[in-house]
Structures are given as C-alpha cells and as structure tokens.
Amino acid sequence: MKRNIYQFGAALASGIVFGFGLSLSGMLNPVRVQAFLDVFGNWDPSLAFVLGAAVAIAYIGIQMMKQMRHPAFDHSFQVPTNRKIDAPLVIGSALFGLGWGIGGFCPGPAIATLSLGIPQTVVFVVAMLIGMTFYDRVWSRTP
Structure with a gap:
C-alpha cells in the first residue's frame, strides 16, 4: 500500500513538472506547434529546442x-523489448502525426x-x- 502511494506521488510530481515545462515553453499553444510544422511558411523553431532538451x-x-x-x-524496469x-x-x-499537425496537440x-x-x-481530447x-x-482485439 505504501509503495502505491509513493508511485502515485512520483507520477503526480512528474506530471506537474511535465505540465509546467510545457506551459513555460509555450507548447500548450497549438498555433505554436503548427508554426513549427509549417516549414515553408512562418516557421517557429522553438519546438525543436523543446524536443532537443x-x-x-x-x-x-x-x-x-x-x-x-x-x-x-518497483521491482524491475519496464523497458520495451520489441x-x-x-x-x-x-x-x-502516421495517424499521430496527422492529428498533431491538424490539431496542434499531442x-x-x-x-x-x-x-x-x-x-x-x-x-x-474527446x-x-x-x-x-x-x-x-x-x-487490438483482432488477431
């Protein structure tokens, strides 16, 4: 039980730091993300610095x-093997990229x-x- 509380606290703290970082960098603004993807128009390179960091x-x-x-x-690391x-x-x-480009959100x-x-x-979000x-x-249920 105590371990679950620590896991929840660590996840909550990570989420708060992530959200604060997104807010601080301006990446909550979908127009800014779309401007990064608009390489032939009014390109905004700020997302490249956020991704690099x-x-x-x-x-x-x-x-x-x-x-x-x-x-x-936890007892072990959960690292993908595939x-x-x-x-x-x-x-x-491709669907993720299309949604990101059209909506400006991930x-x-x-x-x-x-x-x-x-x-x-x-x-x-809906x-x-x-x-x-x-x-x-x-x-995911189809063989």
Whole structure:
C-alpha cells in the first residue's frame, strides 16, 4: 500500500513538472506547434529546442537507469523489448502525426491545456479518447 502511494506521488510530481515545462515553453499553444510544422511558411523553431532538451534529459535518465539495479518504486524496469517496425507502428505513427499537425496537440499537452478551458482542446481530447477506446475495443482485439 505504501509503495502505491509513493508511485502515485512520483507520477503526480512528474506530471506537474511535465505540465509546467510545457506551459513555460509555450507548447500548450497549438498555433505554436503548427508554426513549427509549417516549414515553408512562418516557421517557429522553438519546438525543436523543446524536443532537443527532452531528448537530452531522456538520454541522461536512461544512462542513470543503466547504473541502477531496480527503480525506486518497483521491482524491475519496464523497458520495451520489441524493436520490430511493422504496419501498425507505421500507421499509428502516421495517424499521430496527422492529428498533431491538424490539431496542434499531442496527448500530453492536450491534457495539460484542458486547464485553460479552450473549447478546441475539449474537442481534441474527446476525439482522442474515442480513438483510444476504438483501438482498445476493436483494433487490438483482432488477431
């Protein structure tokens, strides 16, 4: 029970830091994300710096993980082992990219932007949840 409380606290703290970072960097604004994707128009490179910082921090975290025997709040690390590039991965990536480009949101920032009360965000999150439910109920159950 105590371990679950620590896991919840660690997840909550990580989410708060993530949301604060998104807000501080301006990535809660879908127009800014769309301006990054508009390479032939009014291109805004700020997202590249945010992505670069995220990659650097993730790299440091992975290097630290390699030095640890187990994580602080679990018995083992949950690291993906499948490295196969298949049709579902490519299709899912393309759909994610299309949704990101059209809506200007990806799931994390969309959830954080709900706190701002922007109506487009609510529509995006509802559509995202419908898509996730469809995948869970239909696509992932097909052999």
